[in-house]
Amino acid sequence: MSAAVNNTSRNQGLALRRAIISNIGWVACGLGLLLVIGPLLDIVGVVVFHGISAFSIKLFTTTTNGTAGGLLNAIEGTLVISLGAMLIAVPIGVGAGIYLAEYGTNKLGSAIRFLSDVLTGTPSIVLGYFSYIVFVTTLGWNFSILAAAITIAILIVPYLARITEIALRQVPNTMREAGFALGASEPGVVFKIVLPGAVSGVVTGALLALAISVGETAPLIYTAGWSNYLWNGQLTNSPIGYLTYVIWTFIDQPDSQSHALAFAAALLVMLVVLAINVGVRLLVRRTKLV
Amino acid sequence: MKIRPFRLFLLALSLLIPAALCAVVLFLFTYAGQAILFNGLGFLSRITWNLGNLYGDPVTVNGIQVPQGANYGILVFIAGTLASSFISILIAVPLSVGAAIFLAEAVPELERNRPRWMPPVRPALSMLVELVAVVPSVVFGLWGVAVLVPFIGKYLAPSGSGYGLLSASIVLALMITPIIATTLLDSLMQVAKENRESAFALGATHFEVVSKVMLPMVRTTLIGGIVLALGRALGETMAVLMVSGGAINILPTSIFSPVSTIASFIVSQLDSAESDPTNMAVRSLAEIALVLFIITLAVNATAKLLTSGALNVRSRK
Structure with a gap:
């Protein structure tokens, strides 16, 4: 008991x-x-x-002067570098994504996928340093838009390829078969049936890549340099300013004016990055595409 | 075999990705060649990084021109990189495991009796966790300089300076938590319903089901996620550069010591390396970049093996 x-x-x-x-x-x-x-x-x-x-009107209308002034040159630089990178990366990334999704089920495809993952995992400073020794010094472009845009492009191409591949794989095979049955050619099926069916996924990938390129700093330090002036239209031999540079150098200055510029630049970068990422996630959740 | 120009064109485009990777390795390697010969294996074990006398006449060692007194050793930076990454993992793992468990199991339970007008909270919460991963590194650094470093300097560090190993590790930890948390969350959601329910039927509490049945099942994926996060932490540059204090020629002695990581050191050396007429400093930096590449490659390959391993859980039907 x-x-x-x-x-x-x-x-x-x-x-x-x-x-x-x-x-x-x-x-x-x-x-x-x-x-x-x-x-x-x-x-x-x-x-x-x-x-x-x-924030003030002056911020968007004047260029940086030492550690004072506005951010016009940096805003323009970030836009030019990012758009330049997208111009190079989107055709390559989307093309690679199409190949991997449509014809990449073989050994070659998995090898490309693996190496693409390796490139994604490579620290961005390594890519930046590579561009420094190849484009900036060996080819003699000096700090320039072209070197910066190519570096960022190398960084985002693997993302674009991966997201495009995922988006294209969501298109049901029956649609491809229907296209072929109607006598469409391979490019016809890809461009008229598969890509339109996956367009929101591809656009999502491009937007996420844009967000990455706007927020990057490390690969630009060794390739873009810095300039207080607006872009003079030259692709090489002319350094250019960008927003993330303002953030990391101006916060180390002793005066409050440069701190204010650093925070203003950070706010601009955060606005773009968060707007893209939140927007994409809300949209994707609704359509359930990716 | 029929030649298909369209396929070949797409293949050529996609081969540009491996080509870029090979170019990066090849150019870094050839450029660093002389530095590798000059520095030898001691590169990895020497403490002093000294550019030598940049204004005197260079001397010739084994047929390679170097500034007088130049000595390149990166043990300090390797130590800084490993120390900051491992401490950040120590901080990040409990946080992200807790966050993932809470999101996967507790939030649905808490939400069960929510009023009809209330939208579900879990998507919003998991989106917030994902958003941590997209904040640019330099903004984390800015926050570190503006908030974290003053806090540590005021309340914790005996020297009164918050720049150092601890700040770098905390910022790194915040940056890598979403990687571990989302990996774990995904695999927790895929644990087979049968296993969960059998554990409940045996009388286990909900927390015991999670910690003793579900977590062991997703162990491999969790470790894979942690290794992936480690790879990210090792290569992280800007945030670490801004809060780490940038030590040269001295090994860290406490968690408040200033440190440099391999990645942050490369950025900080741009100006001084350029003033070397023999270019040996720039070549040695290329060698450092190569070392960093090899370390992250090894770590990421391990992560890939783990996350795609045969031990993964079956998906819930």
Whole structure:
């Protein structure tokens, strides 16, 4: 009898301990989530708070002068570099994505996929340094838009290829077969049936790549240089400013004016990056494409 | 065999990706060649990085021109890279595992009795976690300089300076948590329903089901995600550069010591390396870049093997 009582109380103690441990576990997990999301909210808050107060018309109409003035040259530089990179990367990335999705189920395809993953995992500073020794010094382009755009293009092509491939694979095979049955050629099927069916996925990939290129810094330091002036239209031999440069160098200056410029630049970059990423995620969730 | 110009054209486009990768390795290697010969294996084990006398006449060692007194050693940067990455993993793993478990299991439970007008919270929360990954590195650095470094300098560091190993590790940890968390979240959602329900039927509490049944099942994927995050942390440049304090020629002694990582050191050396007339400093930087490439390649390959391994869980039907 007493043994049975002992047993029940021991069981009750055990059950209590298990319940307590479980609750502690849930609280710890919730804390983890809080510590992952909290800093993000703080980053956005800090950048918006300090960035907004630095906003003025002058910011968008004048160029940087030392560590004062506006950001017109940097905004223009970031736009030119990013669009230049997209111009180079989109045809290559989408083309590669089409190949991998449509004809890449062989060994060659998996080899390309693997090497593309390796390129994605390569630190961006390594790519930047590669461009420095090849384009900037060996080819003698010096700090220039072309060197910067090519570097960013190398960085984003693997993303574009991967997302395009995923998007194209969502198009059902029956649609391809129907196209071929109607006598369409291979390019006809790809461009008139498969690509239009996956267009939102491809556009998603391009937008995400744009967000990456707007936010990159490390590969540009060794390729774009920095300039206080607007772009003079030359592709080589003329350095160019960009927003992320302002963020990392001006925050190290002692005066509050340059800090304000750094936060304003960070706010602009964050606005573009977050707008693209939030927009794409909301849209993709609705259409369930990627 | 029929020649299909369209396919060949697309193949040529996609071959540009491996070509770019090969070009990166090949050019870094040829450019670093003389530096590799001059530095030897001691490159990895020497502590001092000294550009030598850039204004004197260069001396010739083994047929290679170098500035007088030049000595290139990167042990300090390797130590800084490994230390900051491993500490960041130590911080990031518990946070991201907790976050993933909470998102996968607790949030649906909490939401079950939500009023009809309330939209589900989980998509919004997991989107926030994903968004951490898209914040540019330099913005993390800015936040580190503006918020984290003053905080650590004021309350924690004995020297009063917040720039150092701890700040770098915390910023890195924040940057890599979404990688681990989303990998784990995806695989937790794919654990077979049968396994979950059998555990419940045996009388396990919900937390025991998660920690003793589901987590062991996705162990391999979790480790793969952690290694992937490690690869990202090793190559991270800007955020680390901005908050690490940039040490040269001295190994870190505590978590508050200033450090340099391989990646941040490459950026910080641009100006001084350019003033070397023999170019040996630029060549040695290329050798560093090559070392960084090889380290991240090895880590990422390990991650790929783990995440695509045969031990993955079956998908829930």
